Amino acid sequence: MRKYIAEFLGTAILVLIGCGSAVGANAMFSAMGLLPAAFTTLSTAVAFGLTLLVVICIFGRYSGAHVNPAVSLAMLISKKMTVRDFFGYVIAQLAGGTAAAALLSVIMGGTTSLFANGYDSESTFGTSMEMALLIEIVLTFIFVTAVLSVKKEDENITVTAAVSGAALALVSLFGIPFTGTSVNPARSLGPALFQGDEVISQVWVFIVAPLVGAIFAALLDLFMKREPKKRKWRRTGKVNESAEDDAADLSSEQEADSESLCEKQEDETVQEEGDLSEADFRSESEEAEEGAEQNSACRR
Numbered sequence: 001m002r003k004y005i006a007e008f009l010g011t012a013i014l015v016l017i018g019c020g021s022a023v024g025a026n027a028m029f030s031a032m033g034l035l036p037a038a039f040t041t042l043s044t045a046v047a048f049g050l051t052l053l054v055v056i057c058i059f060g061r062y063s064g065a066h067v068n069p070a071v072s073l074a075m076l077i078s079k080k081m082t083v084r085d086f087f088g089y090v091i092a093q094l095a096g097g098t099a100a101a102a103l104l105s106v107i108m109g110g111t112t113s114l115f116a117n118g119y120d121s122e123s124t125f126g127t128s129m130e131m132a133l134l135i136e137i138v139l140t141f142i143f144v145t146a147v148l149s150v151k152k153e154d155e156n157i158t159v160t161a162a163v164s165g166a167a168l169a170l171v172s173l174f175g176i177p178f179t180g181t182s183v184n185p186a187r188s189l190g191p192a193l194f195q196g197d198e199v200i201s202q203v204w205v206f207i208v209a210p211l212v213g214a215i216f217a218a219l220l221d222l223f224m225k226r227e228p229k230k231r232k233w234r235r236t237g238k239v240n241e242s243a244e245d246d247a248a249d250l251s252s253e254q255e256a257d258s259e260s261l262c263e264k265q266e267d268e269t270v271q272e273e274g275d276l277s278e279a280d281f282r283s284e285s286e287e288a289e290e291g292a293e294q295n296s297a298c299r300r
Contacts, residue, residue, distance in 0.1 A: 003063035003085070004092040010055040010067040011096030011186050012103075014048070019191055020104050021047035022115040022180075041176045044115075048181075049169025056161035064151065065161075068184040069093055070214035074144045077218035080151065093186040101190030114191035116199040117180040117206040127178045129202075133209050139171040140183040140213025141220075148221045182206035183213070 022044040056065040066072045069090045076086045104114055116122075119132035127135070146167035150160045168183070175181030182188040188206035192199045 004088050006059040006063040006065065007067060007089050007092040008096040008099075010059045010063070010065050011093045012100040013055055014051050014067050014184075015097045015100035015187050015190055016104055017051040018044070018048040018187070019101070019115040020107070023104070023108060023113065026113075026115075041173065044176055045169045045172035045181075048172050049165040049167075051165075052168050053161045053165030056164055057157060060157040060160060063089070067093060067096075067186070068210075069186055070140055070144055070184060070210040071147055073211055074148055074214040074218040074221070075151065077215065078148060078221050094189060097186035097190035098193060099190070101194045104191075105194040114195045115180060116191035116195045116203075117182045117188045118199045118202050119179060119205065120198075120202075122199055122202065123179060124177045129205060132179045132205050135175055135178050136182055136206060136209030137213040137216070139175050139181065140210040141217050143167050143171050143183045144214045144217035145220060148217060179206070183210050185210055 022040060025040040025043045052067070055067055059065040059067075064075075066075065066089055072081065072086055072089045072093070075081045076083065081089075101114055108114070119127045119129055123132070147160075147164050150156075150163045171183055172181040175183075185207040188203055188210075192203040192206075
C-alpha cells in the first residue's frame with residue numbers, strides 16, 4: 001500500500017506544480033502584454049523537470065517514483081514489475097493527477113485553462129492530430145528510454161532523479177509549442193477533465209501516444225540488454241574436404257600407432273614367456289643334478 005500512496009502523491013505533486021507553473025507564467029506574461037509562448041516554454045519545461053527530480057528523490061525509495069503510466073507500462077514489458085503492481089500504480093497515478101487538477105482548478109477559481117494538452121486550435125502552432133500523435137510517440141520514446149537506462153535493481157536514486165528530470169525538461173522544451181508536451185497520460189487526463197471545452201475530446205491522443213512510445217522504448221531496452229548467442233561457424237566447399245582429409249589421415253596414423261603398439265606388446269610377451277621357459281628348464285636341470293648327487297652319496 002505504501003508504494004501506491006507514493007505514486008498517488010508523486011503524480012499529484014508533478015501535475016500541480018508543473019501545470020500550475022505554466023498557468024501562472026501564462027497569466028503573468030499576458031498581463032505584462034508579452035507573448036506568452038516566447039517566455040513560458042522554458043520556465044514550464046524547467047518546472048516539470050525539477051518537480052520530477054524532487055519527486056523521485058522523495059518517493060523513489062518507496063515505489064521507484066514512476067508517476068507516469070507510460071513508465072510503468074515500459075517497466076512491465078521489461079519485466080521489472082508485476083502485473084498486479086502495474087495496475088495498482090496506474091490507478092494511483094491517474095487518481096493523483098485528477099486530484100491535483102481538481103485542486104489547481106479550485107486555486108485558479110475555475111476561470112482559466114489548466115495547461116491541458118491539445119492540438120489544432122488548442123495548440124500554439126495549430127498542430128494537426130496526426131502530427132500530435134507522432135510528436136508524442138517520439139518524445140515519449142526518448143523520455144522513457146532515458147528513464148529505463150537508469151532504472152536498475154541497484155539504482156542510484158540521485159542519478160535516476162537527475163537523468164529523469166533532465167529528460168523530461170528536454171522533451172518539454174521541444175513539445176510545448178506543439179502539444180503542451182504530455183508523455184504522461186496521468187498529466188493529461190486530470191487537467192482535461194476539469195478544463196473541459198475541446199480538450200476533453202482530444203485527450204485520447206495524449207493517452208494512446210505515450211503508451212505506444214513506451215512500448216517501443218521497452219522493446220528497445222529488451223533488445224539492447226539481450227545477451228548475444230555464440231555462433232558456431234561451419235566450413236564449406238574445399239575447406240570441408242580438407243578438414244575431412246586431415247581427419248582421415250589422423251585416424252590412419254592413430255590406427256598405425258595402435259597396431260605397432262600391439263605388436264610391440266606381443267613381442268614383449270613372447271620374449272617374457274621365452275625367458276620364463278629357459279629359467280624353468282635351468283631350475284629343473286639343477287634339481288636333477290642335485291638328485292643324482294644325493295643318490296650316489298646313498299650308494300656309497
